[in-house]
Amino acid sequence: MAETTNSILQKLDGLESRFEEVSTLITDPNVIADQNRFVKLTKEYKDLGDIMDARKRYIACLNGIKEAKDILANETDPEMKEMAREELATNEELQPKLEEEIKIALIPKDPEDAKNVQMEIRAGTGGDEACLFAGDLFKMYKSYCDSKGWQLSITSVSEGAVGGYKEIDFAVSGADVYGTLKYESGVHRVQRVPATETQGRMHTSAATVAVLPEADKFEVHVNEGEIKWDTFRSSGAGGQNVNKVESGVRLRYMWKNPNTGETEEILIECTETRDQPKNKERALSRLYTFIYDKEHQKYMDDIASRRKSLVSTGDRSAKIRTYNFPQGRVTDHRIGYTTHDLQGFLGGDIQAMIDALTVAENAERMKETEL
Numbered sequence: 001m002a003e004t005t006n007s008i009l010q011k012l013d014g015l016e017s018r019f020e021e022v023s024t025l026i027t028d029p030n031v032i033a034d035q036n037r038f039v040k041l042t043k044e045y046k047d048l049g050d051i052m053d054a055r056k057r058y059i060a061c062l063n064g065i066k067e068a069k070d071i072l073a074n075e076t077d078p079e080m081k082e083m084a085r086e087e088l089a090t091n092e093e094l095q096p097k098l099e100e101e102i103k104i105a106l107i108p109k110d111p112e113d114a115k116n117v118q119m120e121i122r123a124g125t126g127g128d129e130a131c132l133f134a135g136d137l138f139k140m141y142k143s144y145c146d147s148k149g150w151q152l153s154i155t156s157v158s159e160g161a162v163g164g165y166k167e168i169d170f171a172v173s174g175a176d177v178y179g180t181l182k183y184e185s186g187v188h189r190v191q192r193v194p195a196t197e198t199q200g201r202m203h204t205s206a207a208t209v210a211v212l213p214e215a216d217k218f219e220v221h222v223n224e225g226e227i228k229w230d231t232f233r234s235s236g237a238g239g240q241n242v243n244k245v246e247s248g249v250r251l252r253y254m255w256k257n258p259n260t261g262e263t264e265e266i267l268i269e270c271t272e273t274r275d276q277p278k279n280k281e282r283a284l285s286r287l288y289t290f291i292y293d294k295e296h297q298k299y300m301d302d303i304a305s306r307r308k309s310l311v312s313t314g315d316r317s318a319k320i321r322t323y324n325f326p327q328g329r330v331t332d333h334r335i336g337y338t339t340h341d342l343q344g345f346l347g348g349d350i351q352a353m354i355d356a357l358t359v360a361e362n363a364e365r366m367k368e369t370e371l
Helices: 002-025 029-033 035-074 078-106 127-148 177-184 240-244 276-295 297-306 342-346 351-368
Strands: 117-123 151-159 165-173 186-192 203-213 228-232 248-256 263-270 319-324 329-332 337-339
Touching: 002 035, 002 078, 029 035, 035 078, 117 127, 117 177, 117 276, 127 151, 127 165, 127 177, 127 186, 127 203, 127 342, 151 263, 151 276, 165 177, 165 276, 177 203, 177 351, 203 276, 248 276, 263 276, 319 342, 329 342, 329 351, 337 342, 337 351
Parallel strands: 186 319
Antiparallel strands: 117 165, 117 203, 151 165, 186 203, 228 248, 248 263, 319 329, 329 337
8 A cells, every 4th residue: 555655646746846837837928829738738737736636635634644543552542542543544444535536537638528529319220219219319418418507509400200300410518528428429229119109019229329529720720711601591391490590501611631632522501590600600610520520530540449448439330328118227338337217317317327437438547557
């Protein structure tokens, strides 16, 4: 334990000097003028600040243990010794918890985790029932985002014939959104008797969820002067909500793929709001995200091949979760986690599942990070 304690303190002492350095840098006018660097350093300052807070609590805990042991060894007053025993028991119980918290905090963070996201839900096998299930998943994420105080805005919708969605795209913004929702990427499977089934037979349907980190403007080079914009009035099939919306926008952008060297046209439409400037802003955001996703696909593939864990690789073809209505359960196949509160889960109570997935990924990453 002493060796582990010493190595933890050594690491924390090294980070203390970096924390002081960063706290000075973020007040430097030259750094503030470089937006890219300033954003990264501000994030590092916050992360290091959290670790420094844990360091303070950890040192106080170690000192509490030492003082309690000294009192027990040298004090004769029974009341003092009893208080020291209680103090020792409390701190000895706290010490491994703080060490675990610090070890997790010291795992190198994925720089994507703090980002907002673009999410896509696509109905898969199962026809109308798959569309209804895609609708259920969207309601689940909407409720969860509301509970977190996150902002959710729909960017495009194609409604199912009997309800739900053939596909729905939406953006989510808030604190550490990608780091929380990245585990949702993959195939979600539902087993139930559909509302559309007259014989009472159970069906298996599926929907695919994709979670993409939203690109920051300074990460992707887009010459906005070369974007061609069209505006149009929304019309045609696609559900009554779409038909009411006016001031649709369409952008066209010729983009050179740096991985292949080929130039291709990107076409993006947004008809979600009645406000043309808002639609334009959302279409532009989707353009940046689309290019970011393409340009970083190779990077993501490299990460996925290196990472042994199946958790949060973002593979959209992986069957990650089953929602079994007859048994009232939801099972995540990556970690074998099951909850029997299916209705609560679909109502947005998914935090316990996300926590379990986060713990599993942290455990995998801790194996790779020698402390």
